[in-house]
Amino acid sequence: MSSNPASIQDVAQLEDLLSEPAEGVVRTLGSLEGDIVVLGAAGKMGPTLARMAKRASEAAGMKRRVIGVSRFSSPPLENRLQSWGVETVRCDSPGPSIRFCLDWLPIAIETLELRSSQREMFMGFHQWPEGALAKKIR
Secondary structure, three states, X not given: XXXXXXXXXXXXXXXXXXXXXXXXXXXXXXXXXXXXXXEOOOOOOHHHHHHHHHHHHHHXXXXXOEEEEEOOOOHHHHHHHHHXXXXXXXXXXXXXXXXXXXXXXXXXXXXXXXXHHHHHHHHOOOEOOOOOEEEEOO
């Protein structure tokens, strides 16, 4: 992990710092098999989380796909994710297409803030650790 700079010069540097995975993230993702889907990848923390998952996987020597799922109403953001090696899938959530993603991807990370009625749909698939929804799906 790099040291924190005295000041941040631009948004690109900030994004780089925020998406740098801690050693624990690298170890954790190195111990898991399968691809990763980030639901709500165009949200507030989605791009950073998706990029961190990609960087941590690479640092751990894991060859896996990191797939960002979102409406992607901003094409520049979708392009930026792709430039970081994150694949993108356009889709509104929650809905049948999101559930399909969860059925075939072994690891899911969700950044959506779900209403209680929506939360029930996902509870069979996930646990809620530290604000991000993550569970290995068998």
